[in-house]
Amino acid sequence: MKRLIVLFSLVALGASLSLVLRAQQPDVIGDITKKGGKANIAIPDFRGSGQAQAFMSAFNSTLSSEIENSGLLRLVPKSLMPLRIPQQPTDFKQPPVPGQRGNGQYIGDWSGPPTNTTYLAFGYTAAQNNQLVLYGWLYNVQLPDASQAQLFGKVYTGTLDEDGARKVAREFAADILKQFGAASLIGTKVYYVSDRTGHKEIWSMDYDGSNQKAFTHYGSISTFPCVSPAADKVAFTSYVSGRPDIVLFSTLSGRKLPYYNQHASMNAASDFTPDGQRLLIYSTANGGYSQIYSTGIDGRDLKRLTFGNYISVEPKVNPKTGRDIVFVSDRSGQPQIYTMSLDGAGEVTRLTSGEGEAVNPSWAPDGQHIAFAWTRGFEPGNYNIFVMDVASRTLTQLTYGAGRNENPSWAPDGVHLVYSSKQGRTLQIWTMLADGTGKRQLTTSGNNEKPVWSKASQ
Amino acid sequence: MSRTLKFRILQFSTLLMLLALVFSATGCKKKTPPPPPPPVQQAPPPPPPSKPTINSFTAEPTSIEQGQSSTLRWSVSNATDITIDQGVGAVQSEGTRAVQPNATTTYTLAVRGPGGTDSRSVTVEVTTPPPPPPPPPAENKRSAIEMINQDVKDIYFDYNKNDIRGDAQATLQTDADVLKKVFADDPNIAVLIEGNCDERGSAEYNLALGDRRAQSAKDYLVQLGVAADRLKTVSYGKEKPVCTEATEDCYQRNRHDHFAPAQK
Numbered sequence: 225m226k227r228l229i230v231l232f233s234l235v236a237l238g239a240s241l242s243l244v245l246r247a248q249q250p251d252v253i254g255d256i257t258k259k260g261g262k263a264n265i266a267i268p269d270f271r272g273s274g275q276a277q278a279f280m281s282a283f284n285s286t287l288s289s290e291i292e293n294s295g296l297l298r299l300v301p302k303s304l305m306p307l308r309i310p311q312q313p314t315d316f317k318q319p320p321v322p323g324q325r326g327n328g329q330y331i332g333d334w335s336g337p338p339t340n341t342t343y344l345a346f347g348y349t350a351a352q353n354n355q356l357v358l359y360g361w362l363y364n365v366q367l368p369d370a371s372q373a374q375l376f377g378k379v380y381t382g383t384l385d386e387d388g389a390r391k392v393a394r395e396f397a398a399d400i401l402k403q404f405g406a407a408s409l410i411g412t413k414v415y416y417v418s419d420r421t422g423h424k425e426i427w428s429m430d431y432d433g434s435n436q437k438a439f440t441h442y443g444s445i446s447t448f449p450c451v452s453p454a455a456d457k458v459a460f461t462s463y464v465s466g467r468p469d470i471v472l473f474s475t476l477s478g479r480k481l482p483y484y485n486q487h488a489s490m491n492a493a494s495d496f497t498p499d500g501q502r503l504l505i506y507s508t509a510n511g512g513y514s515q516i517y518s519t520g521i522d523g524r525d526l527k528r529l530t531f532g533n534y535i536s537v538e539p540k541v542n543p544k545t546g547r548d549i550v551f552v553s554d555r556s557g558q559p560q561i562y563t564m565s566l567d568g569a570g571e572v573t574r575l576t577s578g579e580g581e582a583v584n585p586s587w588a589p590d591g592q593h594i595a596f597a598w599t600r601g602f603e604p605g606n607y608n609i610f611v612m613d614v615a616s617r618t619l620t621q622l623t624y625g626a627g628r629n630e631n632p633s634w635a636p637d638g639v640h641l642v643y644s645s646k647q648g649r650t651l652q653i654w655t656m657l658a659d660g661t662g663k664r665q666l667t668t669s670g671n672n673e674k675p676v677w678s679k680a681s682q
Numbered sequence: 683m684s685r686t687l688k689f690r691i692l693q694f695s696t697l698l699m700l701l702a703l704v705f706s707a708t709g710c711k712k713k714t715p716p717p718p719p720p721p722v723q724q725a726p727p728p729p730p731p732s733k734p735t736i737n738s739f740t741a742e743p744t745s746i747e748q749g750q751s752s753t754l755r756w757s758v759s760n761a762t763d764i765t766i767d768q769g770v771g772a773v774q775s776e777g778t779r780a781v782q783p784n785a786t787t788t789y790t791l792a793v794r795g796p797g798g799t800d801s802r803s804v805t806v807e808v809t810t811p812p813p814p815p816p817p818p819p820a821e822n823k824r825s826a827i828e829m830i831n832q833d834v835k836d837i838y839f840d841y842n843k844n845d846i847r848g849d850a851q852a853t854l855q856t857d858a859d860v861l862k863k864v865f866a867d868d869p870n871i872a873v874l875i876e877g878n879c880d881e882r883g884s885a886e887y888n889l890a891l892g893d894r895r896a897q898s899a900k901d902y903l904v905q906l907g908v909a910a911d912r913l914k915t916v917s918y919g920k921e922k923p924v925c926t927e928a929t930e931d932c933y934q935r936n937r938h939d940h941f942a943p944a945q946k
Contacts, residue, residue, distance in 0.1 A: 424921070445918075445921050447885065447921070448885070448886065463918075463921075466916070467916045468889060468916075468917065489893050489896070489897070489916065489917065490889060490890070490893050490917055492889060494886075506890065508890075508893055512897075513890070513894065514889075514893060514894075535887065535891060535894065537886045537887055537889070537890050538884075538886045538887075552884070552886065552887060554842070554887070558842060559842075559883070559884065559887045581842075581883065581884070581887075583883075583884035583886065583887055584884055584886070597884070604841065604842075604882040604883070605881065605882030605883070605928075607884075630884065674885070
């Protein structure tokens with residue numbers, strides 16, 4: 225049994241990796257995914273007893289979209305499901321004759337045609353002690369015996385309203401996705417820039433676009449947010465002093481923290497080191513071209529990384545190794561993406577081909593891939609989002625066509641990206657899977673840009 | 683000779699006679715004094731005539747603007763001689779007179795009669811309207827801020843470039859002449875060179891590019907002799923576009939350095 229779970233988990237993990245590595249065919253992972261594709265999951269509508277039923281519409285739509293947006297599994301259409309929906313394990317019966325078909329009470333009714341699913345999520349909710357309680361199970365129905373099919377069964381509680389229904393749905397979905405190697409996005413936030421008040425301010429929202437809140441109220445130009453790995457600090461660049469300077473905030477207290485800005489015509493925040501102890505910035509502290517520096521978390525202890533009469537901006541530290549950075553420079557003409565070591569030793573290597581303009585690099589949590597914006601094949605200003613395997617330089621294009629798609633930032637799960645897209649007259653923030661599918665718009669009001677996806681803060 | 687002698691004798695005798703006369707007179711005074719003359723018998727004096735009275739003496743209004751008039755009004759009793767000074771002259775015991783003084787004037791009504799004199803004064807205050815404002819300064823007396831705003835022209839750049847183009851060199855030459863004059867005239871003024879970019883590049887790269895564009899102009903102006911400590915720079919990247927159309931014309935207008943007056 226355990227061995228089987230491990231096997232299926234490996235298949236699922238392979239499926240998720242293939243999202244990122246699709247361009248790297250042929251290889252073993254690619255062969256597996258070509259044959260198998262995404263695993264099917266059936267999620268019939270859950271029902272609630274008594275008062276709980278009123279909130280089941282919110283529950284069912286949240287559960288389905290969370291699973292679908294993960295990109296890890298394919299949802300079986302409800303029209304292909306049997307009529308009798310199990311609500312608890314005891315609803316499954318042993319067929320009198322092995323292989324006999326029923327109305328949904330036999331496990332084979334789900335694994336066989338037309339449903340053809342591998343996984344089945346089922347359960348029910350009830351109002352208990354003025355709380356909404358979810359009893360949820362995940363079965364692998366490909367196993368011959370229902371008594372061994374359960375992957376997990378768990379009880380969840382939330383408030384007895386639609387918010388509570390969405391909460392238990394998200395938690396159940398996270399536990400399902402965890403079976404397939406996906407990290408939960410619950411509690412993760414997106415920091416971004418919005419001009420909906422008439423000034424560019426830093427804003428935050430939940431990863432699904434809910435709970436949009438202004439984080440700054442400077443009435444100036446505040447932009448380029450970056451978030452510490454522990455999600456306890458936000459650094460950004462603001463004109464509140466009259467020229468671009470770095471501002472550091474605690475996300476826990478909502479208060480400004482001391483940060484010493486270099487006496488320079490510009491200082492811009494770009495990234496935190498994985499230990500959260502230093503900040504990567506670009507600055508004219510040398511009096512010439514913008515160069516890459518690192519500073520202590522208080523702005524002291526300035527260390528210069530790049531030299532030469534070229535513009536260098538947007539340094540991002542490898543979150544896995546903490547040793548190498550990627551950044552944007554125009555040393556070969558148009559802006560391109562380069563890499564170098566954080567200690568300044570070793571040489572500067574260009575990662576992109578030199579064609580067009582390549583900007584906005586963002587490390588995937590695995591420390592092996594970067595997403596970035598590239599004008600390849602288009603006029604200046606028309607960026608699309610690409611993912612590169614840094615070791616092999618293999619590319620996957622995630623957005624297509626004219627319009628601006630910029631500033632990709634990886635979700636902590638390594639499977640989702642948030643980015644900004646200008647498709648009409650305004651810039652808005654979208655999320656998508658790392659294979660370019662499942663695009664969802666999160667913002668609508670004003671212009672919204674420079675998203676950065678942060679972990680859940682503790 | 684004999685006549686002189688005779689005269690002398692005559693003189694001497696005269697002297698003796700005079701002496702005798704003096705002695706005799708002195709002897710008279712020492713006698714009893716005569717009685718005083720009797721007092722004059724007089725009739726009782728007539729009652730004194732009434733003192734002249736000024737019942738009223740006013741000016742209405744008491745405050746006028748230059749060119750307006752005020753009316754003096756008076757009433758006097760028991761006077762035979764009534765005059766108002768300041769060129770009004772003799773008047774009747776009751777009356778009015780319009781006056782139009784050019785400046786604040788005090789009018790004194792003086793009366794005289796058998797019973798005495800009296801006088802009273804009123805003052806008519808004349809206010810002067812404020813003087814007209816000074817004439818506007820001549821054309822060549824514009825402020826330093828106006829000269830920078832009007833005469834220091836923006837310069838323009840090529841896409842993703844911060845080189846000073848040929849057209850920008852000519853503009854900067856003119857700008858330098860204006861700035862040198864402005865800075866010489868006003869020791870407190872400076873210029874903020876604002877570097878800007880069009881919307882196509884990334885905002886992060888454009889922040890650094892706008893900084894270079896501002897710095898390039900500063901370096902060029904310093905080469906032309908403009909004081910470096912009067913030239914400040916800032917990059918707005920693509921955050922402050924002057925237009926938002928997706929046209930080459932608009933892109934070009936946004937790829938510019940603007941020169942704004944600033945405090946030194």
